[in-house]
Structure formats: structure tokens, C-alpha cells
Amino acid sequence: MASVTFDHVFKKYGDVTAVNDLNIHIEDKEFLVLVGPSGCGKTTALRCLAGLEEISGGEVRIGERVVNDVAPKDRDIAMVFQSYALYPHLSVYDNMAFGLKLRKTPKEEIKRRVSEAADTLGIQDFLQRKPRQLSGGQRQRVALGRAIVREPKVFLFDEPLSNLDAKLRVQMRSEISKLHQRLQTTFIYVTHDQTEAMTMATRIAVINKGVLQQLDTPQNLYDRPNNLFVAGFIGSPAMNFFRGKLRKDGDKLLVDTGDFSVVIPPSKSKVYENHAGKDVIFGIRPENIHDADFVPANIDSEKVNVKVDVTELMGNEIFLYLMSGSNNFVARVDPRSKLRVGQQATVAFDMDNFHIFDAGTEQAIR
Amino acid sequence: MAVPQNTPETAAHIKRIKKSSAAPTPQIMKQGALTPWLYLLPALLVMSFFIVYPMINTIGLSFQNRDGTASAATTCVEGQSCWGIFENYHYAITAEFNTSSLQAFWKSFWSSSYGNTIKWIVVMVFGTVAFGLGFATLADRVKYEALAKAIIFMPMAISFVGAGVIWKFVYDYGTQQSQIGLLNAIITTFGGKPVAWLSTIPINTFMIVLVGIWIWSGFCMTILAAALKSVPDEILEAARVDGATEWTVFWKIMVPIILPTITVVVTTMVINVLKLFDLVYVMTGGNFQTDVIANRMYTEMYKNFNVGRGTAVAVVLVLTIIPFIYLNIKRFMEQEAAR
Structure with a gap:
């Protein structure tokens, strides 16, 4: 010892x-x-x-x-x-x-x-x-x-x-x-x-x-x-990453990926305010992306329009391979989800659990 | 049938299918039983002619007199013990021994071709395997491994006769005034007395054995090095972490793991040494009590022109070698089976 x-x-x-x-x-x-x-x-x-x-x-x-x-x-x-x-x-x-x-x-x-x-x-x-x-x-x-x-x-x-x-x-x-x-x-x-x-x-x-x-x-x-x-x-399936820009829109701070943008909840925006205008990488884990029909209560969610590319039914959950413009990403959703391949749909990003990294240094912004 | 191209293969295939549906045994299986023999036939013929026939003839000749014109029993000398038709074997086995007393027998045995062959086996097999294993282990750890191995393997490229001549010069015993032999030159340089290496009993046999070791160590090294390379590094590392010194790793891990290969090398070397003839023939001609079985066979056959005795020695030699060949093949089969 x-x-x-x-x-x-x-x-x-x-x-x-x-x-x-x-x-x-x-x-x-x-x-x-x-x-x-x-x-x-x-x-x-x-x-x-x-x-x-x-x-x-x-x-x-x-x-x-x-x-x-x-x-x-x-x-x-x-x-x-x-x-x-x-x-x-x-x-x-x-x-x-x-x-x-x-x-x-x-x-x-x-x-x-x-x-x-x-x-x-x-x-x-x-x-x-x-x-x-x-x-x-x-x-x-x-x-x-x-x-x-x-x-x-x-x-x-x-x-x-x-x-x-x-x-x-x-x-x-x-x-x-x-x-x-x-x-x-x-x-x-x-x-x-x-x-x-x-x-x-x-x-x-x-x-x-x-x-x-x-x-x-x-x-x-x-x-x-x-x-x-x-x-x-760390994590499997791996975290989804989206290249984007931190942008200020009035009071709101948002991440604009070009294809969609998500608003950072006010409770968290303080950390990122100084970085507005910067190129960033927005990261969110598959389990923090929900089928819009099955969003858990009490979370700050942001809706994103997607096209369903592939679905993998695991029994207790479903892996959805989604596309939004040029972005491909994975969601791990409730097994009751009715989304099927080829469908246009809306998913909800859980904005209580996301990560933002500096696009240049690749370090987390905290 | 949708055959895109009627190539010869497909045509033959269809023909085979048609035939096989008619005949109970498919053609391809019949072919499997016969064809291999057909391909083996040339080799079998050549081997029978050049190996099997001479062997049978040799055995036959060993029971006849010096030119194969009468039975060996006719060569018996009146008043001396006689083995009848086995008289040549009587000569081959006992002629070199002095049986007047146990002591005399002991002494004559160790100066006979049999005693010398045993010396050769013990010293040369031990020497080549020990050096081979040592070189293999060390070469594995040096930077220019291939070069080091090539140098040690090089004597194998020299013919035994050539090597014998080279070393005859090294061992040369000149006159008191000039020593052209390298070894004696070194000795006299340091104020020593020159030695007649090849005619001084009993060191002369060992001096020739040394040449044998010089030649064959490279062979042993090559085979043992390949075996050592096949021992996974992780096993050696595991032993080191387990608390083993390099010495322990070598003796307790490496050597036991490559033991099957060592056995094969040892038996192969024993067979080689038993057959050894050229070095003795070139360096001393079997004189000064350096004779070995194979050289004796040659002497009887081509110097004394006694075909009966020569072939009898040959048969004795073959009988001595067979157990080692058996061991080698057995080992090989076991290894193959373990795969």
C-alpha cells in the first residue's frame, strides 16, 4: 500500500x-x-x-x-x-x-x-x-x-x-x-x-x-x-458538437450555428456574456436532447427543427440520428417517441445541460 | 443453365457433375486417391534408386569379404574368435579395443574411433548449443543484431574442407626457428613454447572439435534465436515485475519455453557429429588417435579397399544414428500435434 x-x-x-x-x-x-x-x-x-x-x-x-x-x-x-x-x-x-x-x-x-x-x-x-x-x-x-x-x-x-x-x-x-x-x-x-x-x-x-x-x-x-x-x-454515444457564434440579441445571449440558434437561459448567460461575438463550439450530450412530445417537466428547453436520418431502437431508449442543415447529431430519447426515419420533427435541447468551448483553444468556457 | 462464358473450367465442371450423377463415387474423390501418388512417383523412384537400393546393397556387402566375392565367414582367421557371417561386424566393433585387461580396454576405448566420437558428441554438441544460445541471447540485445549474427553465422558458408585447411594453418607446428601457425606464433611471441596441436594426444581431438564448434555455432544460434524471438516480450516483462533477475528470466523462463527447440538442435547436432568426417580427414586423416567412426568407414573402404569392413562400419554408424533421428521426428510430430 x-x-x-x-x-x-x-x-x-x-x-x-x-x-x-x-x-x-x-x-x-x-x-x-x-x-x-x-x-x-x-x-x-x-x-x-x-x-x-x-x-x-x-x-x-x-x-x-x-x-x-x-x-x-x-x-x-x-x-x-x-x-x-x-x-x-x-x-x-x-x-x-x-x-x-x-x-x-x-x-x-x-x-x-x-x-x-x-x-x-x-x-x-x-x-x-x-x-x-x-x-x-x-x-x-x-x-x-x-x-x-x-x-x-x-x-x-x-x-x-x-x-x-x-x-x-x-x-x-x-x-x-x-x-x-x-x-x-x-x-x-x-x-x-x-x-x-x-x-x-x-x-x-x-x-x-x-x-x-x-x-x-x-x-x-x-x-x-x-x-x-x-x-x-467521455460518454457513449459521444457528446454532439456544433460550430457556432455566441451572439447577443437584445437581452438574450444565443448560440447561432447558422442552421439554428439556441438561447442561453438567463441564469447561465452571465458566464458567457464576455465572450459574445466569439466563435465557439456548442456541446450537448445525446440524453439532453428530447423528443418534443416527451420533454421532462421543469427544464429550460430550446426547440430545434430536424430531419430524422436513422433510428435505433434499444428497447429502453431510442437513438435518433438527426440532421439539421449541415449538422449531424445523435439524440437519446424516450422509447415512446413516435419519430420515424425521414420525418421532419422538432426536438428539445435541455439548456440546463450544455457545454461551450472556445473554438480556438478548445477549452471549456466557464 | 445460365453459364455466362463456356470456359474450359466450367465445361469440365459440368461434365463432372453429369458424370458424378451417374456414377456412385464422384470423380473428384477417385482423383483424390490416385493423383497424389502420381505426383509422388518421381520422387519415390529417385529416392528408391539412390537411397533404398544403396542401403540394401550396403547391408548385403557388409556380410561379404573385402571385394564382395564370398561370405564374410571366409575371412575368419584360424585360431581366433570368429562371428561367422558377422565377421566384419566383429572387426568393426572390437578391432580397436585391447581386451587383455579392463584397464587396457578402458584406455583403448578412449583412443578408438568410438571413444573419440563420444568425445566429439559431448564437447561439440554442448559447445555449439551453449555458444549458440549465448550468442542468440546476446545478439538479441545489441544494436546491430543482423550484422553480429551474420558474422557468427559466416563459418557455415565455408566448406568443411576449407575450414579444415584454414585451421590447419592456425594450428601449424613449424620448426623451432619459424612458426607460421597463428596460434603458435602468438604463444612464442609471449615467450611460450610452441605446441604440436594436431599430433599431441589427447588435446588434438579437442583442437579439431573446436573447429567444429567454430563452424556449427552459427547454425545453432540461428535456430535458437528464432525460438527466442518467439517468446513474447510481455512474458519476460511479467517475470521481471514478478521479481526475477535477468539470470533467472533466462534460466527459469526463456530456456524452459524454448526447450523443445533446444532438444531439436541437440539431436540434430548429435546426428551431424556422428556423420562428421571431413574435418578429421583433412586435419589429421584420423592419425594420432583422432579417428572417428565416419572417417574409419572411409579408411576401410577407400584406403584399405576392404568393402566388407567399410560397409560394416557404415551399418554400425547408421544404427547409432537411427535412435536420434527417431527422437527428432517424434519431437517434431509432437510439436505439430500441439499446434
């Missing part, structure tokens, strides 16, 4: 900067998820922490100890790899016991810890099997078990679920969450899947092009994204 700190960490490969001035302090017992598109440097950051990559600048600390020049074996961490990385020539038991044997743990102790971990993960029946005789899900459990038995200070996960099928992934997700609660240890988890990040993390670090975009709780990231990238990355 320990905190982990990235202090101005750089990782460069020749001219390419994979990790650019990364600063994160991860509290003890925290479940931090590093998320970002592939190639964004999140795995590199994790590997720097594991000691599998040397950092080009800055400081990595585990607890109070600077580990820049400490070999992976001496960092007291355990890592779960995307490919499971089980030792193919060893049985499941020996795979899990490998690290303990190297640390000269007494035989009885090894046996106790391995069977305990096997119990937790439901792999007692496979202990004598070789990895190739196991299914993907079972292998993943063994990889988890191998990490657990070590009782390390920090657990590292490098996209551990991306080789599993969708159903198993959901199941393992909740098991890893449970494991975190049970073990009360620092977890650092890398994924490109924002759903995994949202469901498991206590805090999420969104990384793009090697740069930390935002570090916050899942709810805050969702509700108050710092910039256009975070807004588009």
Missing part, C-alpha cells in the same frame, strides 16, 4: 514524446484509471511506473521513494498484462507461486496464499493445468491471481480486459472493482475504453498525445469536461 506520484515525467523516443510532462499524484488505496485513445502514451506511462521503460525526465515515486533507477523487481508492484503473459511452461499453481518462490517465501505460506487467491477468483479446479488448457477468461483470472498473491504495494493493469468477449468483460469489470474494495490497495488501470474507466475508477486521468487532459472523478469528468477532447472522449 502506497501512493504513487508522477512528477514532471517525460518519456521520449528520439523525436517522439510519448509522455509529456505528466503530473499525477495517486493516493494510497485509490483506483486510478488512465484512459485515452490508442497511442496516447497511457501504457507508456504505466510501463515507466513498472520500470519496464526508463523515463527521460522527471521523477516517479512510489510512496516516498524515488524509483527512477530501481529495477522492476525491486519496486514491489504487480502487473496484469493485456495478453495475460502467463508462463506457458508452468502450471497455474506455479505461475502464481513464481514471484513468491523468487522471494524465498516459505512453502506453506506460498500454498496458503495461492489457494486463498484461487478461492477468490474461482480457479481452484485449474491449479494443476497449463495455461494453454484454459479459456481466455480463466487465463485472465490466473493473471490476476499471480498479481494478488504477491501482496504488492501497487497493482498495475494494462488493458487487462480487451482480449475478452463483451459479456466476460462486464463480469470481470465488476470483479476487479470488488477486488479493489477487498484488497484496499492502490490500483492503476490503463484502458482505452471509457466505459471501463467510468465504471471502475475513483479518479480518471484522461490522456491525449502524451499530455494529461484532465484528472478528476468520473462524475466530474462527465459533467464538467475541461476541454473538447475530454468532452468527446
